[in-house]
Amino acid sequence: MPNKNLKVLVGVVALVLIAGLAVFMKPPIGYNQGYQPTQPIPYDHSLHAGKLEIPCQYCHSNASYARHSSVPALNICMNCHNQVKTQSEHIKKLADHYNEGKSIQWQKVHLLPDFVHFNHQRHVRRGVACQTCHGPIETMKEVFQYSDLSMGWCVNCHRKPENNAPVSCSTCHY
Ligand code: HEC
Ligand code: HEC
Ligand code: HEC
Ligand code: HEC
Ligand code: HEC
Incomplete structure (x- = not known):
């Protein structure tokens, strides 16, 4: 009898440990919040958009007339980096790619599933x-x-009375 109780106890402890581990090993917050991939070139928004105050849409010009807000092509960077910091290893890499007609493989940060329509x-x-x-x-x-x-994040904002935005399923799902 005590032996059987012991087995049950060991079983319970194991389950608790496994559950704990599962919670621990899951990505920290749901839906990739906080996701921060390492980029091929240490491009710094706090320098360019912060300190230098370059407007967002100087680089992300698509945002106001397209579904996607695209990442800038290298000619935009070279507008300045033809002259600025040309001795930096990162800028040399940028210039080499530009001169060879290649693009930088920026890692995507935000990615909605294909079945969601965002604009x-x-x-x-x-x-x-x-x-x-x-x-x-x-x-x-x-x-x-x-x-x-x-989905809750999108819908909660659409529901705010001042937004008057549609919440029917077909707004966001094909
Ligand atoms: C000088 C050009 C430049 C300016 C100005 C700029 N960005 Fe960017 N942005 C980039 C580049 C290059 C990337 C891709 C590399 C990266 O993610 O850091 C990027 C990436 C992003 C991403 C992530 C895209 C993804 O993969 O999901 C967001 C969001 C973004 N920028 C928003 C902004 C906002 C908001 C501003 C203004 C406050 C701004 N950017 C200003 C060049 C710029
Ligand atoms: C209402 C919320 C919202 C606003 C406002 C918004 N974005 Fe986004 N942005 C998103 C979402 C959601 C995605 C992911 C889209 C996808 O995966 O299809 C995204 C993706 C991006 C990307 C990656 C490329 C792409 O389109 O997938 C860039 C760059 C970006 N946003 C820049 C900007 C800039 C710059 C502004 C302001 C001019 C802006 N965004 C305004 C929600 C927003
Ligand atoms: C409006 C001008 C301007 C544009 C456009 C611009 N930059 Fe810059 N960038 C600067 C300036 C100014 C510095 C800081 C130089 C310094 O540290 O003295 C800088 C610094 C950098 C650095 C750091 C270099 C180092 O080794 O210290 C990188 C990397 C960089 N930029 C990448 C980019 C990329 C990628 C783009 C295009 C998406 C871009 N820049 C667009 C002006 C610009
Ligand atoms: C910060 C508030 C806010 C968030 C967050 C937001 N939206 Fe919106 N959305 C709006 C507003 C306001 C409109 C109405 C725009 C207009 O009147 O043209 C809108 C309009 C839209 C439209 C066009 C609707 C039509 O009439 O066809 C789509 C599609 C859409 N949103 C999808 C999304 C998706 C998908 C997300 C989440 C990934 C999202 N939105 C997150 C505020 C938001
Ligand atoms: C304003 C935009 C928006 C509206 C309106 C909307 N959805 Fe979604 N929906 C999303 C986004 C963004 C996702 C992906 C993120 C997620 O799964 O939460 C999603 C995901 C889903 C999923 C997949 C969930 C999962 O766990 O994989 C289903 C099913 C779904 N929606 C059904 C609906 C139905 C049914 C309606 C109408 C009652 C609706 N949606 C209205 C934005 C929207």
Whole structure:
């Protein structure tokens, strides 16, 4: 009898440990919030968008007229880096890629599932600030995913009376 109780006890302890481990090993927060991939070149938003105050849309010009807000092509960088910091190893890499007609393989930070329809233009034209969704990018040395991008996050904002935005399923799902 005591032997059987011991087995049950060991079983329970093992279950608790496994459950604990599962919680511990899951990505810290749901939906990749906080995701911060390492980029091939240490491009710094806190320097360019913060200190130098280059407007977001100087580089992300698509945001106000397209679904995607695209990452800038290298000719935009070379507007300045033709002259600026040309001796830096990172800028040399940038210039080499540019001269060879190659692009830099930036790692995507934000990624919605394919079955969700999102559109920058609609939001940006309505005056929703980039920072409302992306956080204080102009202070980030490396970009991370600030909002959780969950369905609840989208719908809660659409539901706010002042937004008057649609919440039917087909708004966001094909
Ligand atoms: C001088 C050009 C430049 C400016 C100005 C700039 N960005 Fe960027 N941005 C980039 C580049 C290059 C990347 C890709 C590398 C990275 O993620 O850091 C990027 C990435 C991003 C991403 C992540 C994209 C993804 O992969 O999901 C967001 C969001 C973003 N920028 C928002 C902003 C906002 C908001 C501002 C203004 C406060 C801004 N950027 C200003 C060049 C710029
Ligand atoms: C209403 C919320 C919202 C606003 C406002 C917003 N974004 Fe985004 N942004 C997102 C979401 C969601 C994604 C992921 C889209 C996807 O994976 O299809 C994203 C992705 C991006 C990307 C990666 C490329 C892409 O389109 O997938 C960049 C760059 C970016 N945003 C920049 C900006 C800039 C710059 C502004 C302001 C001019 C801005 N965003 C305003 C929610 C927003
Ligand atoms: C409006 C001008 C301007 C544009 C456009 C610009 N930069 Fe810069 N960048 C600068 C300045 C100024 C510095 C700081 C130079 C210094 O430290 O004295 C800098 C510094 C850098 C550095 C750090 C270099 C080092 O080794 O210290 C990197 C990397 C960089 N930029 C990448 C980029 C990329 C990638 C783009 C395009 C997405 C870009 N820059 C667009 C002006 C610009
Ligand atoms: C900060 C508030 C906010 C967040 C967060 C937000 N939206 Fe919106 N969204 C709006 C507003 C406001 C409009 C109405 C724009 C207009 O009137 O043109 C809108 C409009 C839209 C539209 C166009 C609707 C139409 O009439 O066809 C789509 C699609 C959309 N949002 C998808 C999304 C998705 C997907 C997410 C989450 C990934 C999201 N939105 C997150 C505020 C938000
Ligand atoms: C404003 C945008 C928006 C609206 C409206 C919306 N969704 Fe979603 N939905 C999303 C986003 C973003 C995701 C992906 C993130 C997630 O799973 O939370 C999603 C995910 C889902 C998923 C997959 C969940 C999962 O766990 O994989 C289902 C199912 C779904 N939505 C059904 C619906 C139905 C049914 C409606 C209407 C009652 C609806 N959605 C309305 C944005 C929206």
